[in-house]
Amino acid sequence: MKIGIDAGGTLIKIAILENDKFTFRKQLSTEIEEVAEWLKTVPDAQVALTGGKATYLQSLIPQNAFQSIEFDATFRGIQSFLTEMNLDISKFVFSNVGTGTSIHFVDNDKQIRAGGTGAGGGMMMGLSYLLTGKEDFDEIVTIAKEGNRDIIDLKVKHIYKGDKSPIPGELTAANFGNVLHNKDTENFTDADKIASVLGIVGETVTTVSIHAAREFGAEYVVYIGSSFLNNTLLRDIVMNYTVLRNFKPYFIENGEYSGAVGTLRLM
Numbered sequence: 001m002k003i004g005i006d007a008g009g010t011l012i013k014i015a016i017l018e019n020d021k022f023t024f025r026k027q028l029s030t031e032i033e034e035v036a037e038w039l040k041t042v043p044d045a046q047v048a049l050t051g052g053k054a055t056y057l058q059s060l061i062p063q064n065a066f067q068s069i070e071f072d073a074t075f076r077g078i079q080s081f082l083t084e085m086n087l088d089i090s091k092f093v094f095s096n097v098g099t100g101t102s103i104h105f106v107d108n109d110k111q112i113r114a115g116g117t118g119a120g121g122g123m124m125m126g127l128s129y130l131l132t133g134k135e136d137f138d139e140i141v142t143i144a145k146e147g148n149r150d151i152i153d154l155k156v157k158h159i160y161k162g163d164k165s166p167i168p169g170e171l172t173a174a175n176f177g178n179v180l181h182n183k184d185t186e187n188f189t190d191a192d193k194i195a196s197v198l199g200i201v202g203e204t205v206t207t208v209s210i211h212a213a214r215e216f217g218a219e220y221v222v223y224i225g226s227s228f229l230n231n232t233l234l235r236d237i238v239m240n241y242t243v244l245r246n247f248k249p250y251f252i253e254n255g256e257y258s259g260a261v262g263t264l265r266l267m
Protein backbone atom coordinates (compact mmCIF):
# COMPACT_ATOMS: atom_id res chain seq x y z
CA MET A 1 0.00 0.00 0.00
CA LYS A 2 1.19 3.52 -0.88
CA ILE A 3 -0.11 6.57 0.96
CA GLY A 4 0.25 10.18 -0.18
CA ILE A 5 -0.54 12.86 2.37
CA ASP A 6 -0.82 16.63 1.93
CA ALA A 7 -0.93 18.08 5.43
CA GLY A 8 -2.18 21.64 4.88
CA GLY A 9 -3.10 24.59 7.04
CA THR A 10 -6.71 23.48 7.51
CA LEU A 11 -7.15 19.98 6.10
CA ILE A 12 -5.03 16.86 5.75
CA LYS A 13 -5.69 15.26 2.36
CA ILE A 14 -4.95 11.52 2.15
CA ALA A 15 -4.65 9.52 -1.11
CA ILE A 16 -4.35 5.74 -0.72
CA LEU A 17 -3.10 3.72 -3.69
CA GLU A 18 -3.97 0.02 -3.68
CA ASN A 19 -4.19 -2.27 -6.74
CA ASP A 20 -3.68 0.75 -9.02
CA LYS A 21 -6.75 2.49 -7.57
CA PHE A 22 -6.87 5.64 -5.49
CA THR A 23 -9.17 6.22 -2.57
CA PHE A 24 -9.35 9.64 -0.98
CA ARG A 25 -10.18 10.98 2.44
CA LYS A 26 -9.53 14.06 4.46
CA GLN A 27 -9.27 15.05 8.09
CA LEU A 28 -8.92 18.35 9.95
CA SER A 29 -5.32 19.49 10.48
CA THR A 30 -6.12 19.87 14.18
CA GLU A 31 -6.55 16.06 14.21
CA ILE A 32 -3.04 15.35 12.88
CA GLU A 33 -2.30 13.07 15.86
CA GLU A 34 -5.22 10.82 14.80
CA VAL A 35 -3.72 10.52 11.32
CA ALA A 36 -0.40 9.57 12.93
CA GLU A 37 -2.13 6.89 15.05
CA TRP A 38 -3.68 5.41 11.89
CA LEU A 39 -0.28 5.40 10.12
CA LYS A 40 1.13 3.42 13.07
CA THR A 41 -1.36 0.65 12.27
CA VAL A 42 0.08 0.29 8.73
CA PRO A 43 3.86 0.29 9.41
CA ASP A 44 4.72 -1.37 6.08
CA ALA A 45 2.99 1.25 3.94
CA GLN A 46 5.16 3.44 1.73
CA VAL A 47 4.36 7.00 2.76
CA ALA A 48 4.91 10.26 0.85
CA LEU A 49 4.25 13.59 2.51
CA THR A 50 3.91 17.22 1.48
CA GLY A 51 2.33 20.43 2.77
CA GLY A 52 3.16 22.84 5.58
CA LYS A 53 2.64 20.23 8.31
CA ALA A 54 4.58 17.40 6.61
CA THR A 55 7.69 17.64 8.80
CA TYR A 56 5.58 17.69 11.95
CA LEU A 57 3.65 14.63 10.79
CA GLN A 58 6.93 12.84 10.00
CA SER A 59 7.99 13.40 13.62
CA LEU A 60 4.91 11.46 14.80
CA ILE A 61 5.05 8.36 12.56
CA PRO A 62 7.19 5.19 12.34
CA GLN A 63 7.62 5.25 8.53
CA ASN A 64 10.60 7.02 7.04
CA ALA A 65 8.50 9.00 4.60
CA PHE A 66 9.41 10.59 1.30
CA GLN A 67 8.86 14.35 1.36
CA SER A 68 8.40 16.76 -1.53
CA ILE A 69 7.91 20.49 -1.95
CA GLU A 70 4.21 21.33 -1.92
CA PHE A 71 4.28 23.27 -5.22
CA ASP A 72 6.02 20.44 -7.10
CA ALA A 73 3.70 17.84 -5.60
CA THR A 74 0.59 19.83 -6.46
CA PHE A 75 1.77 20.31 -10.05
CA ARG A 76 2.55 16.60 -10.40
CA GLY A 77 -0.92 15.73 -9.07
CA ILE A 78 -2.61 18.16 -11.45
CA GLN A 79 -0.73 16.54 -14.35
CA SER A 80 -2.10 13.12 -13.30
CA PHE A 81 -5.66 14.41 -13.08
CA LEU A 82 -5.42 16.23 -16.45
CA THR A 83 -4.14 13.05 -18.11
CA GLU A 84 -7.03 11.10 -16.58
CA MET A 85 -9.45 13.73 -17.89
CA ASN A 86 -7.82 13.52 -21.37
CA LEU A 87 -7.30 17.25 -21.16
CA ASP A 88 -4.25 18.11 -23.19
CA ILE A 89 -3.16 21.57 -22.08
CA SER A 90 0.52 22.36 -21.77
CA LYS A 91 0.50 26.04 -20.88
CA PHE A 92 -1.80 27.15 -18.09
CA VAL A 93 -2.08 28.83 -14.73
CA PHE A 94 -3.25 26.89 -11.71
CA SER A 95 -4.68 28.51 -8.65
CA ASN A 96 -4.72 26.49 -5.42
CA VAL A 97 -7.43 28.02 -3.24
CA GLY A 98 -6.61 26.47 0.12
CA THR A 99 -6.42 28.26 3.44
CA GLY A 100 -4.51 30.84 1.42
CA THR A 101 -4.25 31.04 -2.35
CA SER A 102 -1.14 30.16 -4.34
CA ILE A 103 -0.91 30.78 -8.08
CA HIS A 104 1.46 29.04 -10.49
CA PHE A 105 2.34 29.14 -14.17
CA VAL A 106 2.91 25.87 -16.01
CA ASP A 107 4.78 25.49 -19.28
CA ASN A 108 4.96 21.82 -20.25
CA ASP A 109 7.00 20.11 -17.51
CA LYS A 110 7.89 23.19 -15.51
CA GLN A 111 5.96 25.23 -12.98
CA ILE A 112 6.90 28.55 -11.45
CA ARG A 113 5.10 30.34 -8.69
CA ALA A 114 3.40 33.40 -10.14
CA GLY A 115 2.06 34.85 -6.91
CA GLY A 116 -0.74 34.49 -4.44
CA THR A 117 -3.26 36.27 -2.27
CA GLY A 118 -4.39 36.07 1.33
CA ALA A 119 -7.96 35.84 0.03
CA GLY A 120 -8.91 32.16 0.08
CA GLY A 121 -10.66 29.51 2.14
CA GLY A 122 -9.34 30.84 5.44
CA MET A 123 -10.67 34.31 4.74
CA MET A 124 -14.01 32.81 3.74
CA MET A 125 -14.27 31.04 7.10
CA GLY A 126 -12.92 33.87 9.29
CA LEU A 127 -14.87 36.71 7.75
CA SER A 128 -18.09 34.65 7.68
CA TYR A 129 -17.64 33.99 11.40
CA LEU A 130 -16.97 37.65 12.22
CA LEU A 131 -20.08 38.75 10.30
CA THR A 132 -22.52 35.98 11.28
CA GLY A 133 -21.05 33.84 14.07
CA LYS A 134 -21.22 30.78 11.78
CA GLU A 135 -18.17 28.53 11.51
CA ASP A 136 -19.37 25.27 9.98
CA PHE A 137 -18.09 24.97 6.38
CA ASP A 138 -21.09 23.02 5.10
CA GLU A 139 -23.54 25.44 6.69
CA ILE A 140 -21.65 28.42 5.25
CA VAL A 141 -21.63 27.12 1.66
CA THR A 142 -25.28 26.04 1.90
CA ILE A 143 -26.59 29.31 3.27
CA ALA A 144 -24.49 31.32 0.78
CA LYS A 145 -26.71 30.11 -2.08
CA GLU A 146 -29.73 31.98 -0.70
CA GLY A 147 -27.89 35.26 -0.27
CA ASN A 148 -28.51 38.49 -2.17
CA ARG A 149 -25.23 40.27 -2.93
CA ASP A 150 -26.95 43.14 -4.71
CA ILE A 151 -27.76 45.05 -1.52
CA ILE A 152 -24.19 44.68 -0.19
CA ASP A 153 -21.91 44.91 -3.23
CA LEU A 154 -21.86 47.93 -5.48
CA LYS A 155 -21.96 47.04 -9.17
CA VAL A 156 -20.76 49.14 -12.05
CA LYS A 157 -24.40 49.56 -13.15
CA HIS A 158 -25.28 51.05 -9.74
CA ILE A 159 -22.74 53.81 -10.38
CA TYR A 160 -23.51 54.32 -14.07
CA LYS A 161 -27.23 54.85 -13.49
CA GLY A 162 -28.83 55.21 -16.90
CA ASP A 163 -25.52 56.05 -18.57
CA LYS A 164 -23.71 53.58 -20.80
CA SER A 165 -20.76 52.22 -18.81
CA PRO A 166 -17.32 51.58 -20.34
CA ILE A 167 -17.17 48.11 -18.73
CA PRO A 168 -19.95 45.52 -18.13
CA GLY A 169 -22.52 46.80 -15.65
CA GLU A 170 -22.69 43.47 -13.84
CA LEU A 171 -19.05 43.72 -12.70
CA THR A 172 -18.49 44.49 -9.04
CA ALA A 173 -17.30 48.07 -8.66
CA ALA A 174 -16.85 47.90 -4.86
CA ASN A 175 -17.23 44.77 -2.72
CA PHE A 176 -19.35 45.76 0.31
CA GLY A 177 -19.65 49.21 -1.30
CA ASN A 178 -23.47 49.18 -1.34
CA VAL A 179 -23.97 48.61 2.40
CA LEU A 180 -24.24 52.23 3.48
CA HIS A 181 -26.63 53.03 0.61
CA ASN A 182 -29.03 50.33 1.84
CA LYS A 183 -28.53 50.34 5.61
CA ASP A 184 -31.74 52.21 6.38
CA THR A 185 -34.04 50.21 4.12
CA GLU A 186 -32.61 46.69 4.01
CA ASN A 187 -32.14 43.97 6.57
CA PHE A 188 -28.85 42.21 5.79
CA THR A 189 -29.34 38.48 6.47
CA ASP A 190 -26.56 36.02 7.29
CA ALA A 191 -27.05 34.56 3.81
CA ASP A 192 -26.54 37.98 2.18
CA LYS A 193 -23.37 38.60 4.20
CA ILE A 194 -21.87 35.19 3.49
CA ALA A 195 -22.71 35.40 -0.22
CA SER A 196 -20.81 38.69 -0.32
CA VAL A 197 -17.86 37.16 1.52
CA LEU A 198 -17.71 34.46 -1.16
CA GLY A 199 -17.97 37.28 -3.68
CA ILE A 200 -14.88 39.13 -2.48
CA VAL A 201 -12.89 35.92 -2.08
CA GLY A 202 -13.88 34.57 -5.51
CA GLU A 203 -13.35 37.84 -7.33
CA THR A 204 -9.97 38.49 -5.69
CA VAL A 205 -8.75 34.98 -6.45
CA THR A 206 -9.92 35.30 -10.06
CA THR A 207 -8.42 38.76 -10.55
CA VAL A 208 -4.99 37.69 -9.32
CA SER A 209 -5.18 34.42 -11.31
CA ILE A 210 -6.09 36.02 -14.61
CA HIS A 211 -3.45 38.69 -14.18
CA ALA A 212 -0.94 35.88 -13.86
CA ALA A 213 -2.43 34.17 -16.92
CA ARG A 214 -2.15 37.38 -18.92
CA GLU A 215 1.41 38.02 -17.74
CA PHE A 216 2.52 34.56 -18.85
CA GLY A 217 0.36 34.35 -21.98
CA ALA A 218 -1.74 31.39 -20.79
CA GLU A 219 -5.29 30.82 -21.96
CA TYR A 220 -6.45 28.35 -19.30
CA VAL A 221 -6.83 28.75 -15.54
CA VAL A 222 -7.16 25.55 -13.51
CA TYR A 223 -8.72 26.00 -10.06
CA ILE A 224 -8.24 23.53 -7.24
CA GLY A 225 -8.46 23.50 -3.42
CA SER A 226 -10.96 22.39 -0.79
CA SER A 227 -12.52 25.87 -0.75
CA PHE A 228 -14.55 24.81 -3.81
CA LEU A 229 -15.98 21.66 -2.18
CA ASN A 230 -19.79 21.64 -2.57
CA ASN A 231 -19.35 25.37 -2.93
CA THR A 232 -21.43 26.06 -6.04
CA LEU A 233 -21.62 29.79 -5.39
CA LEU A 234 -17.82 30.21 -5.18
CA ARG A 235 -17.37 28.04 -8.29
CA ASP A 236 -19.95 30.09 -10.21
CA ILE A 237 -18.38 33.39 -9.18
CA VAL A 238 -14.90 32.24 -10.21
CA MET A 239 -16.06 30.53 -13.42
CA ASN A 240 -18.24 33.39 -14.64
CA TYR A 241 -15.66 36.04 -13.86
CA THR A 242 -12.86 34.07 -15.55
CA VAL A 243 -15.01 33.63 -18.68
CA LEU A 244 -16.05 37.29 -18.63
CA ARG A 245 -12.36 38.22 -18.71
CA ASN A 246 -11.87 35.92 -21.72
CA PHE A 247 -9.91 33.11 -20.06
CA LYS A 248 -10.89 29.45 -19.87
CA PRO A 249 -11.57 28.08 -16.37
CA TYR A 250 -11.25 24.41 -15.38
CA PHE A 251 -12.22 22.76 -12.11
CA ILE A 252 -10.68 19.36 -11.46
CA GLU A 253 -12.81 16.70 -9.75
CA ASN A 254 -10.94 15.71 -6.54
CA GLY A 255 -8.44 18.47 -7.42
CA GLU A 256 -7.94 19.19 -3.72
CA TYR A 257 -6.03 15.88 -3.59
CA SER A 258 -3.45 17.05 -6.16
CA GLY A 259 -0.74 17.50 -3.52
CA ALA A 260 -1.38 14.08 -1.96
CA VAL A 261 -1.46 12.29 -5.33
CA GLY A 262 1.52 14.28 -6.59
CA THR A 263 3.86 13.59 -3.68
CA LEU A 264 3.04 9.88 -4.02
CA ARG A 265 3.78 10.01 -7.76
CA LEU A 266 7.09 11.77 -7.11
CA MET A 267 8.17 9.10 -4.56
Ligand code: ATP
Nearest residue numbers: 008009010011097098099100121122137225226227
Ligand atom coordinates in the same frame (compact mmCIF):
# COMPACT_ATOMS: atom_id res chain seq x y z
P1 ATP B 1 -2.90 25.51 2.66
O1 ATP B 1 -2.66 24.82 1.34
O2 ATP B 1 -3.15 26.99 2.48
O3 ATP B 1 -1.90 25.14 3.70
P2 ATP B 1 -5.01 23.54 3.04
O4 ATP B 1 -4.15 22.65 2.20
O5 ATP B 1 -5.46 23.01 4.34
O6 ATP B 1 -4.28 24.94 3.26
P3 ATP B 1 -7.41 23.19 1.45
O7 ATP B 1 -7.65 21.89 2.15
O8 ATP B 1 -7.19 23.14 -0.03
O9 ATP B 1 -6.25 24.01 2.15
O10 ATP B 1 -8.63 24.19 1.71
C1 ATP B 1 -8.96 24.63 3.01
C2 ATP B 1 -10.28 25.38 2.92
O11 ATP B 1 -11.29 24.45 2.51
C3 ATP B 1 -10.77 25.94 4.23
O12 ATP B 1 -10.22 27.20 4.50
C4 ATP B 1 -12.27 25.98 4.01
O13 ATP B 1 -12.65 27.16 3.34
C5 ATP B 1 -12.53 24.82 3.07
N1 ATP B 1 -13.09 23.60 3.69
C6 ATP B 1 -13.65 22.57 2.98
N2 ATP B 1 -14.10 21.60 3.78
C7 ATP B 1 -13.84 21.98 5.05
C8 ATP B 1 -14.06 21.40 6.33
N3 ATP B 1 -14.67 20.21 6.46
N4 ATP B 1 -13.63 22.06 7.42
C9 ATP B 1 -13.02 23.24 7.30
N5 ATP B 1 -12.78 23.86 6.12
C10 ATP B 1 -13.18 23.26 4.99
Ligand code: MG
Nearest residue numbers: 008009098099
Ligand atom coordinates in the same frame (compact mmCIF):
# COMPACT_ATOMS: atom_id res chain seq x y z
MG1 MG C 1 -2.91 23.02 0.55
